[in-house]
Amino acid sequence: MKELEKQYKALANKRRLAILKYLKSFRKASVGDIAREIKLGIKSTSKHLRVLSTVDFVDSQQQSLHVFYFLPEQKTILLKQVLALL
16 A cells, blocks of 8 residues: 555656656657756756665666666556556
8 A cells, every 4th residue: 555655646647747758759768858848947857866765666777877767667557547648
């Protein structure tokens, strides 16, 4: 039950929903790309990505000096439902 609460809290933010929507369209993006798209600073965007990562709504991959974020292959039922609405 506690995990579900964390997932809903992660979704209860328009910036995090914007991140998920962006990743749904562009598949893979750096923090800088995401920050520009949602019109937010890199530091704040990183915090939102950390929240989404904590509940397994995004995955990341280090490539050289950049970290790229993308939606996980194995999506939770809740994430699938939210992505269908975005």
